[in-house]
Amino acid sequence: MDVLIDAPDERAFKECVAYLADEGVPSRVLGRGTNVLVRGGGIEGAVLIAGDALGGVERDANTVSAGSGISLARLLSFCADEGLSGLEGLAGIPGTVGGAVVTNAGSHGTAIGEHLTEIVAFEPGKSSAAIAAGQLGIGYRHTALPPGAIVERVRLELEEGDPEKIRESQRETLDRKWRAQPCGMRSAGCIFKNPPDVPAGLLIDRTGLKGTRVGGAVVSDLHANFIVNDRGATADDVEKLIEVVRTKVREEAGVELELEIEIVGRRAN
Ligand SMILES: Cc1cc2nc3c(=O)[nH]c(=O)nc-3n(C[C@H](O)[C@H](O)[C@H](O)COP(=O)(O)OP(=O)(O)OC[C@H]3O[C@@H](n4cnc5c(N)ncnc54)[C@H](O)[C@@H]3O)c2cc1C
Numbered sequence: 001m002d003v004l005i006d007a008p009d010e011r012a013f014k015e016c017v018a019y020l021a022d023e024g025v026p027s028r029v030l031g032r033g034t035n036v037l038v039r040g041g042g043i044e045g046a047v048l049i050a051g052d053a054l055g056g057v058e059r060d061a062n063t064v065s066a067g068s069g070i071s072l073a074r075l076l077s078f079c080a081d082e083g084l085s086g087l088e089g090l091a092g093i094p095g096t097v098g099g100a101v102v103t104n105a106g107s108h109g110t111a112i113g114e115h116l117t118e119i120v121a122f123e124p125g126k127s128s129a130a131i132a133a134g135q136l137g138i139g140y141r142h143t144a145l146p147p148g149a150i151v152e153r154v155r156l157e158l159e160e161g162d163p164e165k166i167r168e169s170q171r172e173t174l175d176r177k178w179r180a181q182p183c184g185m186r187s188a189g190c191i192f193k194n195p196p197d198v199p200a201g202l203l204i205d206r207t208g209l210k211g212t213r214v215g216g217a218v219v220s221d222l223h224a225n226f227i228v229n230d231r232g233a234t235a236d237d238v239e240k241l242i243e244v245v246r247t248k249v250r251e252e253a254g255v256e257l258e259l260e261i262e263i264v265g266r267r268a269n
Contacts, residue, residue, distance in 0.1 A: 040268025068098025085161030
């Protein structure tokens with residue numbers, strides 16, 4: 001990227017968004033960037049980090065209102081402390097609440113969108129407005145935000161539960177992930193969405209591509225839908241390996257795999 005902006009508070013964040021729009025500078029918001037592969041040439045223009053500037057979390061009865069910049073881990077810890085159940089299956093997903101809502105992050109049979117009642121979002125030059133979850137076209141790993149919209153806060157409806165049981169359920173989710181996924185290694189999580197009938201990992205496994213390497217990028221031996229960064233992979237290595245996998249699965253299984261991660265930025269010269 002050309003400029004990285006980590007604004008200290010909400011007012012400064014919004015002023016930066018307005019300034020960039022007025023000056024015609026391309027910009028995008030990222031949470032922790034855990035679902036993006038940034039090409040070697042970087043992102044054109046400015047990247048705004050949704051962090052502490054869009055923070056805070058509170059409850060009103062069974063509704064939780066969370067700033068988009070807080071981490072999903074922080075939200076889950078809050079829910080456990082408050083005895084609010086529903087998000088336990090999301091334990092271990094890195095990134096922010098905003099990133100989770102935009103990607104409709106999920107695992108273990110649940111997705112954040114199932115609990116979403118509304119978001120508060122704004123667009124450059126416009127004031128903040130609530131958008132009901134039903135208007136967001138929420139689907140599998142997908143939320144249709146209005147173009148240019150930046151998520152400020154999200155509201156989630158949860159159920160009352162016992163804090164200790166909620167913590168235990170979160171721990172079980174984490175344990176299962178550590179057994180089945182290369183959690184200790186650098187990756188962007190699952191590369192491809194699961195096609196309707198067969199998980200992407202199983203399709204890739206059947207082609208025998210586990211362990212296949214391009215430069216420092218390797219198809220994980222533990223979970224074939226993960227590409228791990230071993231020995232300094234470049235984004236270009238990862239992109240080339242994605243194409244190797246996609247081509248083999250197309251040729252052998254007749255399935256066109258769709259990316260779950262987002263590839264952004266300019267190619268390296
Ligand atoms: C090891 C690992 C495991 C993972 N496991 C899972 C899993 O089990 N399930 C799953 O669904 N995903 C998983 N992921 C993917 C990723 O963690 C999730 O998609 C996560 O919710 C993304 O959050 P983020 O803050 O990093 O978003 P980012 O990657 O920063 O952004 C994702 C998208 O949202 C947009 N965005 C982010 N914040 C805002 C905002 N405030 N307003 C508007 N747009 C915004 C960005 O522009 C981008 O388009 C995993 C990733 C890794 C690395």
